Structures are given as structure tokens and as C-alpha cells.
Amino acid sequence: MNGTAAVEGFFDPEAQALLGSRCTGCGTYAFPAKQGLCPNPRCQSETHDVVPLSRRGKVWSYTSASYQPPPPYVPTDPFVPFAIVAVELEAEGLVVLGQAIASVGAEELSVGMEMEVVTDVLFTDDDGPKLVWKFQPVEATR
Numbered sequence: 001m002n003g004t005a006a007v008e009g010f011f012d013p014e015a016q017a018l019l020g021s022r023c024t025g026c027g028t029y030a031f032p033a034k035q036g037l038c039p040n041p042r043c044q045s046e047t048h049d050v051v052p053l054s055r056r057g058k059v060w061s062y063t064s065a066s067y068q069p070p071p072p073y074v075p076t077d078p079f080v081p082f083a084i085v086a087v088e089l090e091a092e093g094l095v096v097l098g099q100a101i102a103s104v105g106a107e108e109l110s111v112g113m114e115m116e117v118v119t120d121v122l123f124t125d126d127d128g129p130k131l132v133w134k135f136q137p138v139e140a141t142r
């Protein structure tokens, strides 16, 4: 998919993977990528590698956004409701928020459902498409 990441450093559109950090001292993962002191209180490390995170995870919670969210969300007119989903990533156990793909409404989601990260267009401006991660049920790809 052509375009550039809507928010730099959160997501690798080509790999369709979220970018997090992994502490060089204790291996603790963080998203968004951490800078400075490790989130693990028993670790004194301040260095973190930026790493791609699991592309799959399970629905932890979800909701329907039935009103316009605040910036940097780009408003649509008329507003089209979409589902916001919190997914617990397979390997890291981190809970990451994102939109579900447009064809999947909140009524089609359930806790524990397997989801994967995909690249989608958030909006398009003069520089071309701006890309963001979204979550799509794994069944939908089969």
C-alpha cells in the first residue's frame, strides 16, 4: 500500500506491524516505544531497541465510536461510526488500541476473538495517503 505513516514511529506500514520498544536490560516491551527509564521498576536500564511487535492478538475490549473523536482524528461528514478495539498482542501481552477495519462493526466483535494488524488509509492529503494500523478479525482473511 502506497503512502506514509500518519504518525511517525508507531507503525511500519510496509511490514504491517506496530513498532514498540524492548528494554536492552530486562526485555520488557512497551508501546508506544519507550525512551528513558525502563517501565519495569526493578530495572535500571535506560536503553531500548525499537522492534516490530506481534501482528496478532486477542480482543481485550471494544466499543463503538458513535461520535467524532478529537484531533488528530480527521472528521468525516457525515460521520461514519466505527469500532475501536483494544487488542492484547500475542507475544508481548501489551494492550494496544486501534480502529477496526471499516467493514467490521462493534456488533461483530467479541472478547477473545483473534485479530491481526493491517495497514489502512487514515486520510489522504496533498502528499498522498496517510497510513495507520487497524485491526481485522483473522477469519476475514480466509
Ligand SMILES: [Zn+2]
Pocket: 023, 024, 025, 026, 027, 028, 038, 039, 040, 043, 044, 045
Ligand atoms: Zn528494563
